[in-house]
Amino acid sequence: DADVTQTPRNRITKTGKRIMLECSQTKGHDRMYWYRQDPGLGLRLIYYSFDVKDINKGEISDGYSVSRQAQAKFSLSLESAIPNQTALYFCATSDSRTPNTEAFFGQGTRLTVV
Amino acid sequence: GQSLEQPSEVTAVEGAIVQINCTYQTSGFYGLSWYQQHDGGAPTFLSYNGLDGLEETGRFSSFLSRSDSYGYLLLQELQMKDSASYFCAVLTGANNLFFGTGTRLTVIP
Numbered sequence: 001d002a003d004v005t006q007t008p009r010n011r012i013t014k015t016g017k018r019i020m021l022e023c024s025q026t027k028g029h030d031r032m033y034w035y036r037q038d039p040g041l042g043l044r045l046i047y048y049s050f051d052v053k054d055i056n057k058g059e060i061s062d063g064y065s066v067s068r069q070a071q072a073k074f075s076l077s078l079e080s081a082i083p084n085q086t087a088l089y090f091c092a093t094s095d096s097r098t099p100n101t102e103a104f105f106g107q108g109t110r111l112t113v114v
Numbered sequence: 115g116q117s118l119e120q121p122s123e124v125t126a127v128e129g130a131i132v133q134i135n136c137t138y139q140t141s142g143f144y145g146l147s148w149y150q151q152h153d154g155g156a157p158t159f160l161s162y163n164g165l166d167g168l169e170e171t172g173r174f175s176s177f178l179s180r181s182d183s184y185g186y187l188l189l190q191e192l193q194m195k196d197s198a199s200y201f202c203a204v205l206t207g208a209n210n211l212f213f214g215t216g217t218r219l220t221v222i223p
Contacts (some may be wrong), residue, residue, distance in 0.1 A: 031209075033211065035213070039140075040122070040215065041215060042201060042213050042214055042215035042216045043157065043201065043203075043213040043216075044212060044213070045211070045212060045213075048211075050209065056210070059115075059116075059212075069196050074199055078153070090156060090157070092157075092211075094193075094211070096194065096209075099162075099164060100147070100159075100162035100164070101144070101145065101147065101162060101205050101211065102147075102159040102162065103147075103149075103157075103159060103211055104159075105156035105157050105158070106156060107155075107156050
C-alpha cells in the first residue's frame with residue numbers, strides 16, 4: 001500500500017459543482033501539503049498544515065478550502081469548480097523532525113472541470 | 115514572496131554530465147531540495163542542502179551557496195532513465211516548501 005494515498009485518481013466535474021479531493025497517509029508525518037501542477041508552472045502550493053489545528057494558505061489558495069480531519073487526513077475542496085482549476089493535484093507529507101524535510105507525494109489526482 | 119529560477123529544458127548525451135542551476139529569492143531560507151518527476155508520476159526526493167557545499171548521493175550531487183542564493187544539481191554518467199523533470203525547492207522561513215517551475219532533462223543516445 002502507498003504511504004500517501006489520494007482519492008480519486010481522476011475526476012471530471014462540471015463547472016459550479018463542489019468537489020473534494022482526499023489525502024491520507026500512513027507515515028505518521030505531522031506536515032501535509034496540497035499542490036497543483038500545471039504545464040510549465042511547476043508545483044504551486046495551495047494550502048499546508050503543520051498539525052490538526054494549524055492550517056495555512058499557500059500562494060494560490062483562492063477558490064480552495066481544506067480540512068485536516070486528523071493527523072493522517074487532509075482534504076482539499078473546491079466549493080464551486082471552474083475550468084481554470086483543471087490541473088493535476090498532489091498531496092504531500094513531511095516530518096518536521098527530519099532535518100532534510102523530505103516530502104513524500106501521493107500519486108496525484110487529475111481533475112478536469114468542464 | 116518567493117521566486118526560483120531554473121532552465122526550462124536541458125538536453126544531454128547518455129554517459130555525459132549535466133548541471134541544472136537554480137537561483138532563488140525568498141523571505142527566510144532554511145535549505146534547498148531537489149526532486150525528480152517522471153512523466154505521469156509523482157515527484158520524488160533526490161537531495162537536500164541545508165548548509166553551503168556539496169552533497170553527494172551516488173551519481174547525483176547537489177550544491178548550495180547561501181551567499182549567492184544559488185544551487186545546482188549535478189547528474190553524472192547520465193542514463194536514459196534520467197530523462198525526467200527536475201525541480202528545485204526551497205524550505206522557507208515560514209516552513210513551507212516552495213517549488214521552482216522545473217527543468218525538463220532529455221537524455222539522448
